[in-house]
Amino acid sequence: MAAPIALTTKNWCLxxxxxEALKNLNIEIPEKKVTAFIGPSGCGKSTFLRCxxxxxxxxxxxxxxxxxxxxxxxxxxxxxxxxxxxxxVGLVFQKPNPFPKSIxxxxxxxxxxxGKKNKTELQDTVEWAxxxxxxxxxxxxxxxxxxxxxxxxxxxxxxxxxxxxxxxQVMLLDEPTSALDPLSTLxxxxxxxxLKQDYTVVIVTHNMQQAARVSDYxxxxxxxxxxxxxxxxxxFSTPKEKQTEDYITGRFG
Amino acid sequence: MPSLKQTEQTRSWSQWKKNGEHWVWVNxxxxxxxxxxxIGLIGLIVVRGLGHFxxxxxxxxxxxxxTLWLGEQIDTEKSITNxxxxxxxxxxxxxxxxxxxxxxxxKWFDGEQIKNTTKPEWVAVIERYEWGNAYGKxxxxxxxxKTYGINEPQALDNxxxxxxxxxxxxxxxxxNDIGRTNYQLNEIRLERKKIKADNSLNExxxxxxxxxxxHKEKKISAHYxxxxxxLDKHHKKLEEQGYVTFVLxxxxxxxxxxxxxxxxxxxxxxxxxxxxxxxxxxxxxxxIEDPREANTEGGIFPAIFGTVAxxxxxxxxxxPLGIITAIYLREYTRQGLIVRIIRISVNNLAGxxxxxxxxxxxxxxxxxxxxxxxxxxxxxxxxxxxxxxPNMLWASLTLTLLTLPVVIVSTEEGLNRIPRAIREGxxxxxxxxxxxxxxIIIPMISPSIMTGxxxxxARAAGEVAPLMLVGVVKLAPDLVIDGNAPFIHLDRQFxxxxxxxxxxxxxxxxxxxAQPLVYATAALLIFIILLxxxxxxxxxxxxxxxxxxxx
Numbered sequence: 001m002a003a004p005i006a007l008t009t010k011n012w013c014l015x016x017x018x019x020e021a022l023k024n025l026n027i028e029i030p031e032k033k034v035t036a037f038i039g040p041s042g043c044g045k046s047t048f049l050r051c052x053x054x055x056x057x058x059x060x061x062x063x064x065x066x067x068x069x070x071x072x073x074x075x076x077x078x079x080x081x082x083x084x085x086x087x088x089v090g091l092v093f094q095k096p097n098p099f100p101k102s103i104x105x106x107x108x109x110x111x112x113x114x115g116k117k118n119k120t121e122l123q124d125t126v127e128w129a130x131x132x133x134x135x136x137x138x139x140x141x142x143x144x145x146x147x148x149x150x151x152x153x154x155x156x157x158x159x160x161x162x163x164x165x166x167x168x169q170v171m172l173l174d175e176p177t178s179a180l181d182p183l184s185t186l187x188x189x190x191x192x193x194x195l196k197q198d199y200t201v202v203i204v205t206h207n208m209q210q211a212a213r214v215s216d217y218x219x220x221x222x223x224x225x226x227x228x229x230x231x232x233x234x235x236f237s238t239p240k241e242k243q244t245e246d247y248i249t250g251r252f253g
Numbered sequence: 254m255p256s257l258k259q260t261e262q263t264r265s266w267s268q269w270k271k272n273g274e275h276w277v278w279v280n281x282x283x284x285x286x287x288x289x290x291x292i293g294l295i296g297l298i299v300v301r302g303l304g305h306f307x308x309x310x311x312x313x314x315x316x317x318x319x320t321l322w323l324g325e326q327i328d329t330e331k332s333i334t335n336x337x338x339x340x341x342x343x344x345x346x347x348x349x350x351x352x353x354x355x356x357x358x359x360k361w362f363d364g365e366q367i368k369n370t371t372k373p374e375w376v377a378v379i380e381r382y383e384w385g386n387a388y389g390k391x392x393x394x395x396x397x398x399k400t401y402g403i404n405e406p407q408a409l410d411n412x413x414x415x416x417x418x419x420x421x422x423x424x425x426x427x428x429n430d431i432g433r434t435n436y437q438l439n440e441i442r443l444e445r446k447k448i449k450a451d452n453s454l455n456e457x458x459x460x461x462x463x464x465x466x467x468h469k470e471k472k473i474s475a476h477y478x479x480x481x482x483x484l485d486k487h488h489k490k491l492e493e494q495g496y497v498t499f500v501l502x503x504x505x506x507x508x509x510x511x512x513x514x515x516x517x518x519x520x521x522x523x524x525x526x527x528x529x530x531x532x533x534x535x536x537x538x539x540x541i542e543d544p545r546e547a548n549t550e551g552g553i554f555p556a557i558f559g560t561v562a563x564x565x566x567x568x569x570x571x572x573p574l575g576i577i578t579a580i581y582l583r584e585y586t587r588q589g590l591i592v593r594i595i596r597i598s599v600n601n602l603a604g605x606x607x608x609x610x611x612x613x614x615x616x617x618x619x620x621x622x623x624x625x626x627x628x629x630x631x632x633x634x635x636x637x638x639x640x641x642x643p644n645m646l647w648a649s650l651t652l653t654l655l656t657l658p659v660v661i662v663s664t665e666e667g668l669n670r671i672p673r674a675i676r677e678g679x680x681x682x683x684x685x686x687x688x689x690x691x692x693i694i695i696p697m698i699s700p701s702i703m704t705g706x707x708x709x710x711a712r713a714a715g716e717v718a719p720l721m722l723v724g725v726v727k728l729a730p731d732l733v734i735d736g737n738a739p740f741i742h743l744d745r746q747f748x749x750x751x752x753x754x755x756x757x758x759x760x761x762x763x764x765x766x767a768q769p770l771v772y773a774t775a776a777l778l779i780f781i782i783l784l785x786x787x788x789x790x791x792x793x794x795x796x797x798x799x800x801x802x803x804x
Contacts, residue, residue, distance in 0.1 A: 058677070086680070086681055087682070090681065093678060097672070099675065159678070162682065163682070
């Protein structure tokens with residue numbers, strides 16, 4: 001692995017009450033690559049993904065152990081400002097969740113939270129983000145329309161634009177295409193390939209083909225354990241573990 | 254293969270029952286009954302209430318014994334007699350007016366006594382500021398020293414117009430100038446009390462202040478005397494305008510001073526267009542004028558104003574309080590037993606009879622809060638209370654308490670409906686919980702909040718019982734908002750449409766005259782609540798369109 005490492009986890013464990021959801025995970029996610037988490041439902045891949053921007057903090061009875069490093073900073077250090085962390089590690093959800101505001105205001109939301117008020121700066125950033133999310137051409141003449149008037153695929157790209165508008169270092173995508181039709185999925189996949197030029201992308205997916213198409217590295221999780229992590233081509237062609245092979249060939253899961 | 258078509262058998266009663274059609278019918282009838290009740294209620298109130306302002310013909314009634322009466326037919330009734338052989342009698346109620354002559358405006362006549370009725374063209378109705386309507390025949394008019402006969406109707410119009418102009422001047426002076434100077438004099442009186450009670454001042458300082466106040470008072474008093482002179486001049490002028498000579502039905506002749514006349518009309522000469530115009534004139538007067546003659550004549554503007562001001566003030570208090578409470582209960586506390594108990598208590602508060610709130614308002618707001626405020630800030634004015642008596646402020650706060658549960662419950666429901674994904678989406682962009690609430694959630698729940706406000710307004714506008722304890726009065730010509738600084742006087746008592754209905758209907762000495770006013774006031778109250786509700790519903794629908802939640 002030649003690329004520098006963006007995210008590192010060390011002996012990462014997570015418990016919901018007394019149930020262990022993630023067990024002793026060690027992974028090094030390389031910078032400006034797409035890393036896919038695959039695994040059967042309930043294996044903890046979404047939970048793991050949400051650890052990277054501490055979204056699990058919202059749940060009452062979660063306890064964690066171990067370390068997660070964003071470059072050289074421990075993100076679970078008590079001194080960390082969660083707002084700043086979440087601005088540098090963006091998260092896109094499974095179902096598009098635009099705010100009931102205009103398209104412009106959705107993308108500008110993160111900037112307004114940061115206290116930016118300069119109008120030209122906002123406009124420039126919104127345009128830049130929408131262009132990067134391949135949505136500019138479709139919406140540039142109706143930025144003041146309600147975002148809920150967009151189609152599902154457009155909404156998902158809007159949400160991605162909203163996330164990149166705050167210029168994060170890492171983008172976490174939690175099954176970003178599972179609620180979309182094939183054509184919209186294709187557009188999002190193209191977007192992911194484009195995003196990795198500037199961002200470290202981590203994607204959770206149920207779709208094996210998608211993982212193969214878009215990711216450079218793939219991690220296979222099963223029952224809260226990291227079974228195998230390697231370059232995608234290797235995982236799909238010569239998996240080392242029997243469980244991985246069984247899963248990607250569709251023998252279980 | 255069996256046929257798919259219905260047979261005689263499957264169309265039977267059991268099939269009908271199986272399809273649940275009997276339930277559909279039951280439901281439909283229930284809806285129909287509700288509709289009939291609502292339409293019946295509103296119909297009755299509107300017809301009785303708004304019909305009151307329509308001009309009826311005035312009849313000349315000749316009795317068997319030869320006596321003549323003039324009056325408007327109001328009602329017919331069949332009286333029940335104890336004697337079975339005797340056939341039931343018809344009784345007819347006439348409004349005969351001329352209260353100073355007959356002591357009552359209304360009179361029942363036995364149907365048998367009446368020989369005939371006619372509608373003579375010459376009948377004039379004179380509406381007066383005192384003693385109600387007069388019915389009779391105008392013989393001539395004395396105006397500014399000249400005498401005019403009945404063949405000069407233009408003279409009467411001119412005379413009444415002149416009287417009207419003088420009256421308007423008097424009204425302006427009384428309402429504005431006299432009101433202002435009285436207010437200022439009262440302020441000085443309070444100021445003097447304040448200085449007297451101030452222990453930090455020594456005698457010399459006090460005397461200095463007294464001298465200043467005395468000077469000020471003298472100036473205002475002088476001004477007052479001037480106004481008073483002016484007013485007296487106008488009053489004298491009004492009295493000296495002249496009089497109308499008027500013959501009653503029993504041939505008794507009277508003089509009616511022009512200054513006492515509201516208007517004169519000839520009902521039997523009016524066609525439909527005249528009557529319609531006259532109707533709207535009367536209706537308008539009812540809406541914008543102050544009441545006269547123990548609330549049975551004139552308008553009800555102070556009551557309309559009081560109702561609307563009360564509801565608005567209540568909304569102003571209840572909205573922020575309800576939203577803050579609901580947000581704290583739903584978003585910030587840990588959901589546990591205590592929160593559940595609080596929530597149940599809040600829901601149960603909505604079911605407490607409103608008079609209980611009135612008692613609480615009187616005990617807590619008026620006596621305790623008002624009394625404390627008086628002691629702390631207005632002790633110089635004691636023993637006469639400033640805030641320690643029923644007034645607009647305490648009434649609106651009592652209603653706030655009464656409607657708070659509704660706003661809390663609907664805001665909480667709105668909060669429950671916000672999808673988790675929206676909150677997480679906002680948090681994932683680095684906003685704090687407060688920012689999520691402020692920028693995303695509160696705008697999104699605004700339609701639910703408006704629903705709460707609509708329900709609150711509907712409940713508050715119709716309440717009478719608690720208000721009787723905390724601030725409503727029979728007659729309060731001084732409005733809560735007027736031109737004297739500080740313009741809003743929440744320490745004043747006020748009139749209210751709901752209480753006005755009660756007062757006119759049950760406390761009035763003149764029952765027959767009051768009855769239609771009860772309906773008219775009720776119709777107006779319904780109309781105002783409707784107007785308030787429609788406004789809020791329009792706002793809510795706009796908000797709903799704007800913040801459509803994710804489906």
